[in-house]
Amino acid sequence: xxxxxxxxALRTDVHFDVERIRADFPILDIKVGEKPxxxxxxxxxxxxxQQVIDRLVHYQTAQHANINRAVHYLSEVATEEYEKARxxxxxxxxxxxxxxxxxxxxxxxxxxxxxxxxxxxxxQSGDEIILTTLEHHSNIVxxxxxxxxxxxxxxxxxxxxxxxxxxxxxxxxxxDRTKFVGLxxxxxxxxxxxxxxRMIDYAHQQDVPVLIDGAxxxxxxxxxxxxxxxxxxxxxxHKLCGPTGIGMLYGKASLLEAMQPFKGGGDMIASVTFEExxxxxxxxxxxxxxxxxxxxxxxxxxxxxxxxxxxxxxxxHESKLLHYATExxxxxxxxxxxxxxxxKTAVISFILDGIxxxxxxxILNQDGIAVRTGHHCAQPVMQRFNVPATSRASFAFYNNTSxxxxxxxxxxxxxxxxx
Amino acid sequence: MNTKSLYQExxxxxxxxxxxxxxxxxxxxxxxGHNPLCGDRLDISLQLENDKINLIxxxxxxxxxxxxxxxxxxxxxxxxxxMDAETLIREFREMTLxxxxxxxxxxxxxxxxxxxxxxxxxxVKCAILPWHTLHAALNALSNASTEAENDPAPSVSENASxxx
Numbered sequence: 001x002x003x004x005x006x007x008x009a010l011r012t013d014v015h016f017d018v019e020r021i022r023a024d025f026p027i028l029d030i031k032v033g034e035k036p037x038x039x040x041x042x043x044x045x046x047x048x049x050q051q052v053i054d055r056l057v058h059y060q061t062a063q064h065a066n067i068n069r070a071v072h073y074l075s076e077v078a079t080e081e082y083e084k085a086r087x088x089x090x091x092x093x094x095x096x097x098x099x100x101x102x103x104x105x106x107x108x109x110x111x112x113x114x115x116x117x118x119x120x121x122x123x124q125s126g127d128e129i130i131l132t133t134l135e136h137h138s139n140i141v142x143x144x145x146x147x148x149x150x151x152x153x154x155x156x157x158x159x160x161x162x163x164x165x166x167x168x169x170x171x172x173x174x175x176d177r178t179k180f181v182g183l184x185x186x187x188x189x190x191x192x193x194x195x196x197x198r199m200i201d202y203a204h205q206q207d208v209p210v211l212i213d214g215a216x217x218x219x220x221x222x223x224x225x226x227x228x229x230x231x232x233x234x235x236x237x238h239k240l241c242g243p244t245g246i247g248m249l250y251g252k253a254s255l256l257e258a259m260q261p262f263k264g265g266g267d268m269i270a271s272v273t274f275e276e277x278x279x280x281x282x283x284x285x286x287x288x289x290x291x292x293x294x295x296x297x298x299x300x301x302x303x304x305x306x307x308x309x310x311x312x313x314x315x316x317h318e319s320k321l322l323h324y325a326t327e328x329x330x331x332x333x334x335x336x337x338x339x340x341x342x343x344k345t346a347v348i349s350f351i352l353d354g355i356x357x358x359x360x361x362x363i364l365n366q367d368g369i370a371v372r373t374g375h376h377c378a379q380p381v382m383q384r385f386n387v388p389a390t391s392r393a394s395f396a397f398y399n400n401t402s403x404x405x406x407x408x409x410x411x412x413x414x415x416x417x418x419x
Numbered sequence: 420m421n422t423k424s425l426y427q428e429x430x431x432x433x434x435x436x437x438x439x440x441x442x443x444x445x446x447x448x449x450x451x452g453h454n455p456l457c458g459d460r461l462d463i464s465l466q467l468e469n470d471k472i473n474l475i476x477x478x479x480x481x482x483x484x485x486x487x488x489x490x491x492x493x494x495x496x497x498x499x500x501x502m503d504a505e506t507l508i509r510e511f512r513e514m515t516l517x518x519x520x521x522x523x524x525x526x527x528x529x530x531x532x533x534x535x536x537x538x539x540x541x542x543v544k545c546a547i548l549p550w551h552t553l554h555a556a557l558n559a560l561s562n563a564s565t566e567a568e569n570d571p572a573p574s575v576s577e578n579a580s581x582x583x
Contacts, residue, residue: 356482388458417426
């Protein structure tokens with residue numbers, strides 16, 4: 001998977017016109033103070049193209065009602081559009097069946113669903129869960145909560161100095177008590193693309209299911225859940241040009257069927273009496289209550305937008321940006337990039353000698369440049385590199401090389417101030 | 420916002436050459452301040468004699484705003500009474516939250532270089548941490564956290580809306 005993406009990323013393509021794409025994003029025209037916005041915080045959240053904004057407006061203007069309920073016109077339209085969005089997500093990740101896609105509020109919600117629905121049912125005292133040093137807190141904390149409740153044990157895969165997982169150690173962590181693996185596809189703090197196909201295959205040889213946190217992968221590289229053979233895959237819409245408050249969980253149908261519901265309520269039942277409730281079939285079993293219908297439809301529109309450009313084109317452009325930004329960074333004396341994995345998405349996490357990341361972020365903001373500073377909800381990664389925080393520039397397909405130049409000039413200005 | 424006015428030479432100078440940086444051998448009061456949002460830590464010790472702060476020292480890991488604030492705080496309160504120190508803590512806090520009218524009489528002196536921070540709600544806690552920690556030390560609270568209940572700075576969002 002990852003290898004294929006890198007190979008396609010190296011192919012240059014003449015049809016990708018970044019300036020034409022930028023014109024789709026109205027927010028890129030705003031000014032911060034007097035400076036044009038240079039938005040390099042895409043790993044936190046990406047921006048929305050006019051096409052997705054228009055789709056939300058159209059839904060709210062002409063299609064809104066509650067879904068799965070009434071027989072009237074609007075309810076039928078809304079239900080159909082909502083399910084169409086599910087089918088777009090299904091095709092986007094190449095899931096076998098539409099019912100394997102559950103709408104959630106985002107990656108965190110998806111992981112919590114698996115923890116409650118699968119973990120609480122199948123993980124017992126003394127069982128072991130394998131996670132990695134690269135995990136975002138959202139793929140650590142739910143499992144810690146479960147481990148505490150059940151008396152289970154968490155084992156952690158270490159990383160090397162480049163920020164790559166130590167696969168030999170990973171394989172050695174397995175034993176007959178290993179019951180679950182939680183694995184981040186792409187590190188949000190460093191950009192490392194993990195060799196998840198190989199890791200999933202190894203876990204499956206030991207009959208252990210694997211959840212992939214794909215929050216930082218789905219917006220940047222092609223995801224094929226059948227080729228990966230992962231058991232669960234999760235990501236959020238707002239990191240791929242969609243709205244906040246919506247995300248997805250892919251789960252193999254047989255696993256989803258065996259799981260208990262996470263939330264009880266309307267829409268997730270087949271029948272209810274005070275003696276007993278029969279649950280609806282998947283995916284509705286996991287979608288209690290009125291979902292964010294507009295957001296789900298916007299999610300579908302964002303996928304349409306990405307597909308109209310092509311994930312291969314997106315990967316290729318971002319890979320060029322990463323290459324250029326890395327070269328320019330290496331010219332800066334006193335700057336160090338954390339995370340130098342051979343397989344990376346366009347993320348540059350960096351530190352400057354003697355200058356705290358928060359000061360860097362505040363001064364860059366003065367130049368209109370948006371980067372994230374802090375621990376990136378990945379404190380184990382920070383501890384591994386023995387830093388409290390880093391500054392992180394994360395790129396999207398709508399960023400261009402002049403924005404890389406603006407970042408480099410901004411950093412040189414920070415250094416000048418602190419000279 | 421005008422960050423240029425925040426990163427003034429006096430702040431950069433105190434960051435480069437922090438005053439009273441280190442530890443005291445026999446402190447009468449001591450506290451550690453922590454900002455869990457960014458990992459900054461500050462250790463403050465002082466020697467109080469006859470209700471007067473004779474000696475004060477600080478050290479820790481922090482951004483320039485926090486370090487300069489701590490350094491300038493130590494020079495401002497050395498030799499002051501506990502009550503004068505508490506007055507400065509209150510006025511500094513009110514200034515960074517945009518609640519102090521600087522045209523009225525106050526005791527902040529050169530500390531007003533931090534007044535621009537009120538326009539940067541995400542950085543207010545960086546400037547306040549040393550003062551918060553000093554308050555904890557004077558009141559024999561061994562720990563201070565910008566996220567604890569005794570946080571003298573209300574949440575960032577409250578602060579932001581207060582200045583909107």
